[in-house]
Amino acid sequence: MAEKMISNNKQVILKNYVNGPPKESDMSLKTSTINLKIPDGCNDAVLVKNLYLSCDPYMLGRMKKIEGHYTDAFAIGSPMVGYGVSRVLESSHPNYKKGDLIWGFTGWEEYTLVTDPSTSFKIHDKDVPLSYYTGLLGLLSQKGETVFISAASGAVGQLVGQFAKLMGCYVVGSAGSKDKVDLLKNKFGFDDAFNYKEERNYNAALKRYFPYGIDIYFENVGGKMLEAVLNNMRVHGRIAVCGMISQYNLEHPEGVHNLSALISKRIRMEGFLVLDYYHLYPKFLEMVMPHIKKGKITYVEDMADGLESAPAALVGLFSGRNVGKQVVVVAKE
Amino acid sequence: MAEKMISNNKQVILKNYVNGPPKESDMSLKTSTINLKIPDGCNDAVLVKNLYLSCDPYMLGRMKKIEGHYTDAFAIGSPMVGYGVSRVLESSHPNYKKGDLIWGFTGWEEYTLVTDPSTSFKIHDKDVPLSYYTGLLGLLSQKGETVFISAASGAVGQLVGQFAKLMGCYVVGSAGSKDKVDLLKNKFGFDDAFNYKEERNYNAALKRYFPYGIDIYFENVGGKMLEAVLNNMRVHGRIAVCGMISQYNLEHPEGVHNLSALISKRIRMEGFLVLDYYHLYPKFLEMVMPHIKKGKITYVEDMADGLESAPAALVGLFSGRNVGKQVVVVAKE
Structure with a gap:
């Protein structure tokens, strides 16, 4: 029988399925306890x-009850997963041992028993900030072309833009504040950027930055x-559809009326x-690591401190x- | 100096740019004359x-004045082109000689001087009806998958469906009348077909024919x-966008509200x-000719007789x- 080593375990719980935009009150904090030992017979777990x-x-x-969503909804009353x-x-998994750093799906809590770590990755290279492993995903590869990225200062956009620059593209991003636009132009090295909230006409804005048109759109x-x-x-342009964040909270998503452009x-x-x-x-790691170490990739993170701040961070x-x-x-280790 | 051989030349003329749906009265018939000799110095013409x-x-x-359309608008007062x-x-082109049959862009008239026949093709195989060369275009290749085709009894749809069947797909088409549905099921060998005008809920109709979903949609x-x-x-489904005929005549095309399905x-x-x-x-010819000759491809044409009937045929x-x-x-030769 396994010994016991009971510890408190702070958790962020989904309180109810979300209707419309997510609110902090859809989540709650709870402290439960966890045995910091893998239960007997629980093989291949960490x-x-x-x-x-x-x-x-x-x-x-996953916080909504949507039929046919590509992943299951979170369970009410259980910690969220991400x-x-x-x-x-x-x-108890042959690929991992005590002390290893891994990234992959885990619970929104202090300690998690991961019963299927097969989709996790071991972190070998610790010369970069560990948090980068939550975000350094997503990849684009083209050269000599014009690239537009929406939500460009976000987790994915900032990297896509820098990769595209490394590959010799002309890169413009849109974001929702002056500070973010400055970040894009001065920190991430985008060729240009604009604040979509200050544009009355997206069409005109895009024509200004892309007088000869857009080859690649990274859609967030x-x-x-x-539409614009x-x-x-x-x-022969390409649109990589990563997300549509402006639509997720709308009861009736906006319609896109000009899809016949796909044909022409x-x-x-x-x-x-x-x-x-x-x-x-x-x-991907092979490609990106040398760039990070040479300081050729800048990565901006917005750090929320403590599990308590997790609901507000997600809602934000x-x-x-x-x-x-x-x-x-x-935890910082 | 080239000799003269003047002939009458009946033409279908674009009278004015079309606003909204096309009307027969947007076109008119005119009889002009043409010299049935290639002018001196006009090389590489037929x-x-x-x-x-x-x-x-x-x-x-091309009958509308649309900025940025992928081909130029027709000229008012000139014969239409197709x-x-x-x-x-x-x-006077080295690739063609008197008597050759060709297909490609030509005028909506009895005789045409084609000054750039470089996009035309010579017809070598005359064992199939010549008119087939106006329509036997378009190609799809997948196997063991479910395929849905809209406007399935039309010029392109009927062929796409039969090619998909030849490749072992499960094929369902939609069309706008009972006769067309019968054609799809009994003549073109589709697995099933439905009349979209009799369906109140396209979603439910598609669920009926594709309980496990659609792998390939050929969009017309x-x-x-x-949306449905x-x-x-x-x-991992694929949508080949060939046309969006339901939208071409709308002043405000309908919006498609569920594009985030592309991501999930x-x-x-x-x-x-x-x-x-x-x-x-x-x-393509190499692939399709044996099938046509073995009678494995059925091709239904709707023949309008005479240039006079061309405007009504197009509007229809x-x-x-x-x-x-x-x-x-x-002309039948």
Whole structure:
């Protein structure tokens, strides 16, 4: 029989399924207890201490009861689940041992028993901030082309823009405040950027920055911006659909009225989920690590301190309150 | 100096740019004269007698004054231009000689001087009806998957469905009348078909025919049908966007409100124009000819007799009056 080592375990719980925009009050904090030992017979599991949690827009989908969503809804009364960086306290899985750092799905709590760590990755390279592992995902590769990125100062956008710059593209981003626009132009090295909240006419704004049209659109917002982009795409353009954050909270999502541009301009528009590209992660690290170490990639994180701040941090994503990738610091080791 | 051989030349003229749906009165018939000799110094040209003209929905775009359309608008007062099958009467182009049959862009008139026949193709195989060359374009290749085709009895849909069947797919089509549905099921060998005008809820209709979802959607109509299809697509589904005929005549095209399905289902949606695939035409013929000769491909044409009937035939496309590919017979040799 396994020995017992009971510890308190602070948790962020989903209180009820979200209706409309998420509110902090949809979540609550709870302190339960956990045995910091892997139960007998629980093979291939790891017991982890959580260090960093990632706040991602897709999580809203799991906080709602949506038929046919690509992942299951969270269970009411249980801790929420998301990407995080954790330290292994104990392991019954052959790939992991005590002390390993891993990233992957974990609970929004101090300690989690991860019963299926097969989608987690061991962190080998510790010369970069650990929190980066909650966000350094997403990849784009083209050269000599014009690239537009919406929500460009966010977790994904800032990286996509820098990768595109490294590959020799002309890169413009949109964001929702002057500070974020400054960040894009001065810190991330975008060729240009604009505050979409100050533009009455997205069409005109895009024409200003892309007089000859857009080759690649990295879509994070959807709705009216997508319409304007379709009007400004070039022939054989590509749209990588990463997210449509402007639409997630609308009871009736806005319609996109000019999809026939897909035909006349022979545009490819494709949605993707990181789930499908895990196998490429080692390749991605190989590509990105040298750039990070040479200081060629800047990465801005918005650190919320403590599990207590997790609900507000998650809710803030949807009003654009975060600057850069929103992370929750659960423990600093 | 070239000799003269003056002939009458009946023409279908664009009278004014179209506003809203096309009307027969937007076009007019005119008889002018033409010298049936290639003018001196006009190299690389062919003078043709037109046999069959193709009526295609895309032509509406050239009958309107739309900024940024992928092809130029037709000139007011000039004959309309479209795909057709023609016989070469005289040639100053090294690739063509008198008597050759060709298909490609030609005028909506009895005789045309084609000054750039570089996008035309010589017809070598005359064992199939010549008119087929106005319509046997468009190609899809997948196997063991579920395929939905809208406007399925039309020029393109009927072929796409049969190709998909040849490749072992489960194929369902929608069309706008009982007769067309019968054609799909009994003549084209679709697995099933439905009359969209009799369905109050496209979503429910698609769920009935695709309880496990749609792998491939061949999009010809757009609007509400596209929305319903997005709801019923499977993960990693593909949408080939050939046309959106339900939208071309709307002053305000309908919005598509559920594009975030592209993300959750990782759908690829791509528009195309046949212009980009001319180089594959010989390969296509190689593939399709044996099937046609063995009677494995059925092809239904709706023949309008005489240039006089051309305007009505073209207008009829937009109310779905045609059954099968709409062709205008200008001359039977």
